[in-house]
Amino acid sequence: MPSLPIPLIDLAAPRAGVTGRLAEAAAAPGFFQVVNSGLDVTLADGTLASARAFFACDAEAKRAVSRTLKNPFGYYDRELTKNLRDRKEIFDFAPGEDTPWPAAMPALRPALESFATECHALALRLTALLCEGLGQAPDSLLAQLSPHHSSFLRLNHYPLHDVLAGEAPAPGPLGISPHTDAGVLTVLLQDAVAGLQVQQQGRWVDVPPTPGALTINIGDMLQVAANDRFTAPLHRVRASDGQARLSIAYFLNPGYQAVIEPLPGLLSAEPAHYRALSWKEFRGLRALGDYGDYGEEVQISHYRAPSGT
Numbered sequence: 001m002p003s004l005p006i007p008l009i010d011l012a013a014p015r016a017g018v019t020g021r022l023a024e025a026a027a028a029p030g031f032f033q034v035v036n037s038g039l040d041v042t043l044a045d046g047t048l049a050s051a052r053a054f055f056a057c058d059a060e061a062k063r064a065v066s067r068t069l070k071n072p073f074g075y076y077d078r079e080l081t082k083n084l085r086d087r088k089e090i091f092d093f094a095p096g097e098d099t100p101w102p103a104a105m106p107a108l109r110p111a112l113e114s115f116a117t118e119c120h121a122l123a124l125r126l127t128a129l130l131c132e133g134l135g136q137a138p139d140s141l142l143a144q145l146s147p148h149h150s151s152f153l154r155l156n157h158y159p160l161h162d163v164l165a166g167e168a169p170a171p172g173p174l175g176i177s178p179h180t181d182a183g184v185l186t187v188l189l190q191d192a193v194a195g196l197q198v199q200q201q202g203r204w205v206d207v208p209p210t211p212g213a214l215t216i217n218i219g220d221m222l223q224v225a226a227n228d229r230f231t232a233p234l235h236r237v238r239a240s241d242g243q244a245r246l247s248i249a250y251f252l253n254p255g256y257q258a259v260i261e262p263l264p265g266l267l268s269a270e271p272a273h274y275r276a277l278s279w280k281e282f283r284g285l286r287a288l289g290d291y292g293d294y295g296e297e298v299q300i301s302h303y304r305a306p307s308g309t
Contacts, residue, residue, distance in 0.1 A: 006207055006215075012036035015129075022126070023133025026218050026226075030233030031198055033213040034126075039118045041212070044189055047115040050108050052246055054091060055157040057102065065100040067092065072287060073099040073152070077163050081179050082297055084172030087239045089163055094152035095120075116153045119187045119250035123151070126216060127184060127252065134226055136265045141225060145184065148255030150283065158195060158237060158245040175237035175245070180299075181219040182286045183253035188215040193245040199234040207235075220282075220300040221254060224274045227262035232300070256280040277303045 007025040011018060011034050025032035054062070067074040077089040093099045093112045101109050124145060128138035158175040175195060190196065190209035197204045198217075207215065223232040237245075254260060261276040277300075285298035 007032040009034050010036050019129050019133040022129050026130055026230040030218045030231035033210050033215050035213050037122050037214055047111050050111040051155040065102050073097050081177040084177045086176045087171045088158045088175050091155040092152055123187050123252035136263050140263055144254040144258040150253040150256055154249045156247045158240040160240050160244050175239050178234050178236045180232040183219040183251045184222045185219050185252050186217050187250040189248045191246045193243050195238045195245045197236050221260045224260050225263050227266045228273050254279040272305050274303050275305045
């Protein structure tokens with residue numbers, strides 16, 4: 001499988017050059033990697049180790065902290081993407097929400113809280129730079145993301161064997177089926193095992209992990225705000241083959257009161273491609289499709305304006 005020459009951007013470089021490179025990468029392919037991000041390396045390594053220890057627990061211990069339809073935080077091993085069960089298990093945590101924690105792992109909560117705090121600061125910084133790259137004020141999206149937001153941290157484990165073998169219908173053929181991320185942007189910490197792929201020119205190409213770098217991708221809400229100048233890329237994860245894989249994703253999401261629409265400053269040259277959409281409505285419909293097979297998964301294409309391209 002070919003690898004994608006994904007842009008690698010040094011955030012310690014001069015600001016003007018950084019904003020230009022970020023905007024270019026956000027337009028295509030919608031993925032990029034960053035170094036010198038300010039995120040503590042020791043904290044990142046420790047969080048990966050904590051995640052690995054959690055997923056090494058037996059099934060009974062993990063399921064004791066399972067999420068439910070009413071509470072979307074905690075452990076889950078039956079998530080769907082595009083109505084197919086993923087070959088993975090997850091643990092979701094959101095600051096301020098009612099996350100169930102494993103009593104036998106008291107260090108897990110402080111590790112995830114610290115890591116989420118650093119990821120959130122980085123994600124806001126990147127969003128400001130990306131708005132600047134659009135020629136807009138750096139704080140153009142700040143009111144949608146602060147002080148209220150619905151961001152969360154996800155631990156992903158892609159085991160070699162189906163954890164539900166014999167308990168549930170067979171999963172789909174992939175770790176995660178093709179999808180775009182619903183929110184503003186995603187900060188991804190990967191271990192050394194490749195598996196992430198992005199669709200480019202009709203082909204699936206690998207986005208390999210780069211030592212010392214974080215992988216970033218644009219989400220649906222930033223594509224809407226950018227009026228299609230930025231791309232929320234279609235991506236997937238291959239099923240593990242020969243080696244299990246671990247990753248940690250921080251999803252920067254608006255507050256539930258937010259209404260997302262193309263930034264007004266981008267509409268002088270062309271019309272809005274999307275009608276205003278309620279993040280609470282959009283996220284709620286997407287979450288239903290993740291938790292169980294409740295019909296077609298909502299996409300931002302459902303919110304395109306009649307005159308949108």
